[in-house]
Structure formats: C-alpha cells, structure tokens
Amino acid sequence: MSKLPDPSVNVIFGGTGDLARRKLLPALVHLAKGGHVDPRCRVLAVAIEDLDDVGYRSLARDALAVAGVTAADAALLCGESMHYHCIGKGAAADFAALAARLTALEQAHDLPGNRAFYLALPPQVFVSTVEGLGNAGLASSPGWTRIIVEKPFGRDLASAETLNRQVHRFYGESQIYRIDHYLGKETVQNLMVLRFANTIFESVWNRDRVEAVQITVAEDLGVGTRAGYYDRSGGAIRDMLQNHLTQLFTLVAMEIPSAYEADSIRYEKIKVLRSTRPIAPAGVVRGRYGAGTIGGQAVPGYLEEVGIEPDSRTETFVALELYVDNWRWSGVPFYLRTGKRMGKTLSQIAVRLRSTPAALFDSFGAKHETADTLIISLQPEAGFSLHFDVKVPGAPFRTQRMPLDFRYDHHFPPMPEAYETLLLDVLEGDQTLFVHADEVEQSWRLYSSVIATPTPLRDYPAGTWGPPEADHLAIPDTDLWQETWTGKR
Numbered sequence: 001m002s003k004l005p006d007p008s009v010n011v012i013f014g015g016t017g018d019l020a021r022r023k024l025l026p027a028l029v030h031l032a033k034g035g036h037v038d039p040r041c042r043v044l045a046v047a048i049e050d051l052d053d054v055g056y057r058s059l060a061r062d063a064l065a066v067a068g069v070t071a072a073d074a075a076l077l078c079g080e081s082m083h084y085h086c087i088g089k090g091a092a093a094d095f096a097a098l099a100a101r102l103t104a105l106e107q108a109h110d111l112p113g114n115r116a117f118y119l120a121l122p123p124q125v126f127v128s129t130v131e132g133l134g135n136a137g138l139a140s141s142p143g144w145t146r147i148i149v150e151k152p153f154g155r156d157l158a159s160a161e162t163l164n165r166q167v168h169r170f171y172g173e174s175q176i177y178r179i180d181h182y183l184g185k186e187t188v189q190n191l192m193v194l195r196f197a198n199t200i201f202e203s204v205w206n207r208d209r210v211e212a213v214q215i216t217v218a219e220d221l222g223v224g225t226r227a228g229y230y231d232r233s234g235g236a237i238r239d240m241l242q243n244h245l246t247q248l249f250t251l252v253a254m255e256i257p258s259a260y261e262a263d264s265i266r267y268e269k270i271k272v273l274r275s276t277r278p279i280a281p282a283g284v285v286r287g288r289y290g291a292g293t294i295g296g297q298a299v300p301g302y303l304e305e306v307g308i309e310p311d312s313r314t315e316t317f318v319a320l321e322l323y324v325d326n327w328r329w330s331g332v333p334f335y336l337r338t339g340k341r342m343g344k345t346l347s348q349i350a351v352r353l354r355s356t357p358a359a360l361f362d363s364f365g366a367k368h369e370t371a372d373t374l375i376i377s378l379q380p381e382a383g384f385s386l387h388f389d390v391k392v393p394g395a396p397f398r399t400q401r402m403p404l405d406f407r408y409d410h411h412f413p414p415m416p417e418a419y420e421t422l423l424l425d426v427l428e429g430d431q432t433l434f435v436h437a438d439e440v441e442q443s444w445r446l447y448s449s450v451i452a453t454p455t456p457l458r459d460y461p462a463g464t465w466g467p468p469e470a471d472h473l474a475i476p477d478t479d480l481w482q483e484t485w486t487g488k489r
C-alpha cells in the first residue's frame, strides 16, 4: 500500500448541510475503509446548529445511512475521532474560538497541525468565512493548511476575479483546492491516459485527422429541489458549461503536458482557453424544457417547477460551437451541449475522424459509415468504443459499422466516487485535479459574451434532445445522441 497522507484535522464547514451529508462524509468513510486515513486524523464539523460531538456523530450516522453506507462502515468515521463546533453568528470571536478548539484538538491527539478546511457552504457566506478564517490566523499553521472550495466560483468574469482576489488575500494558490467534481471521475482522468499513453490516438488527434469533436452532458433529471437556486444563480451555462463541460473540452484539446502534475496540466488547459476564438452568437442555442414524458412518466415544464419565477429567462439547455485557433485544431469545430430533462442521462465525448480521401466503398455502405468515430463514454457506462467499418462476411459485398469496445465494468470493480478521489488528493497535496484561479477566469472570459447578450430561449419538450434550432450544433450526418454500446445507431 502507498504511504498514508499526513495526519490532519479535516474541518467541514457546512457539516450539517446537503453536500457534507451526501458526498463528503461518505467519501471520508470510503477513504477510512480503504486504509487511506491515518488513525490520528480527526473530523471537525462546523455549522450554526447548537450540537455537541455526540449529537453530530448521531446526525452523521443517520446521514450516512441515507447515503447507503452500512452502520459498520459508518462507525469507522463516527466515533471518538469525530467532533463538532458551533460557529454561532460567525463573528470574529467565533472564529477565534474555532482556532482555539483546533489547537486543543491537535495538542490532545499529538497532531502536527495539518488542516484541511472544506467550505461546503452556499456562495453568499463563502467570502465571510474565508475572511473569518484568515483574520483568526487560520490561513497558516505549524503544518500545512489547505482550503477546499466548491463551485460556483463567481457568476461571471468580474465576480470570479473579485472572489479570487478575496481568497488570495489570505491563502496562496498552492493552498486552494477548487473542486470540479468532473475531474474526480475516473473516466475523465482516463482521457489523459487514453491520449498520452497510446500512440494510436495521439497520432490522429489533430486537424489533419479530426473532423469534429462533440462533448455532451445530458441529464434526464429536471432541476428538482434546487429549482430556486438554479433559477437565480444557475442555468445551463453557469451550472454546467462554464465548469464541467469546459474541463472536458480543455482536456480533449490541450497539448501534451511536460509531466503528469498539476502545474504542467493546468498550464496546458489555460493555453487552450486562451486560444479559443470568441464565441459567435450564431453558434449558440439556449433552450428551456417544457412539459413532456420521461421513461413513460409525465413531467412538468421548467416554469411549472416549484420555486421558479413565472418570468424566468433561465436556460436549462445550451449548445454551442467553439474553435481553438492553434496549430493543432485550427478549423475543427468543438460542439459542447448540455441540458436537463433530455431523453436520457449520458455524458460522452465523440471524436469524429475525417473520411478516407478516396471513397472506395461508398456504394457498399451507408454514407455516414465512411468516417470513424471514437466515443469516450463517461456515464452511465464508462469506457470507450471505436466505431469503424468492416466487411460483412459473404456476398454481396457490403460494409457495416461495428464498435470495438472497452467498458470499465467488464474488467474492473466499481469505481471510486469522484469525491473520494478528490479528498484523498487534498490530503496528499496533489492539485492536479483541481481548478486553478486563471482557469476559472479564462473560462468566464470565454463565455462573457454569451452571458452578457443571451441568445433567444427556445422551448423543447422534456424527454427530447433539446430544441431543433440546436441540431446544426452537432456532428452532421449522425445520430450520436442515440449512441449505444451495441453499436446500433
């Protein structure tokens, strides 16, 4: 087994909240179970509720049960090593009390002063918490101090710049771990292995061989219980495009980093964003779902969801076209598409190769079967399939598109949850899978025009693949939305 990360106190702000309950606590249990946590580590949950250690342990056990963790596994986390601290109104004295509590815990348990602060908090209390920590002297410690923050990192370029400045007043960039949970997905990391560990793919990964790239993150769910927040602060552009899809885009388009480590990879991703052409309004379609049917069930439209303002103009779908003006990608369209209440949940990257220069077999197969396509599937199935033409045995002479498949679940045990991977990286001090301040700003800069001058909102019925106006923002002559592992189109 690899070396254990240094023992630390893992402080969870928002310890009673949804993110802690659903993601952080289960991830910490899995890490403990996997033997990745030093037995001296402590969890210190922080929130405004008036609880003590025993009360929080019981809340955590209940939350873990709801998250599907067995009582035996929950006991690995929710015993004597789990603590709770009430932050009161979040005044300076409250943060000073937190600092004293931390020191006391470290002394009592012979810990070297390593601290990870997870800010599992709503955006409106984010800055005041960072300031509270910083002013209480909690930006440094005798060991390491790391701060873990969740999206949204601002809601446009100006607010992202302000946010970065506010956090940088207290914490250096090497202390800040900005989570984009897509980066913690195994298949997203596999994208780099696929590209850089196999000559076959990297040798065709350029404008000479690639006709178009299509990145799709479709969800069949609607906005559900987050409706109010999504309507005010989200929308498909802010909630998905600026972060998750843009991460996938930069990983597909980036140059080969000089090493598999944080600075080299982040540097290459930032270069992609800098080389991306400003977005033309004609290349953007926004949509909003209306009532429809999903899996045989009638579902309401966006405006009928509880918590949505009747005059809302928030989009639940966006499709657009990007061009990277560099030597590798000049002229190759990248189609990015994401939406809620789509026909099914599916995240995939399709890389369509150019057709053969001479169409020797055109009359023997369907037209679209002349170009090979690599499908990298992130979810629900994880793996990839390369679709190419083969001769159908016997006469008459015919060609048929067939897939060459690799699926993770056929070869490996279930994959760790993204949060498990990311939290372990925090404890190990590895920022490779976290987002740099410059990346955040460049990404908002790219979408500034789309946010400032929204294109018309097009309706689509729930359960479909978005508004027909977006159909041209996809690889032509194919039905990749419907791609399946059986190779059927």
Ligand code: BG6
Residues within 6 Å of the ligand: 219, 239, 240
């Ligand atoms: C979140 C968005 O960041 O990602 C949600 O805020 C979205 O709206 C979710 O549903 C999708 O994540 P995943 O891992 O289920 O694809």
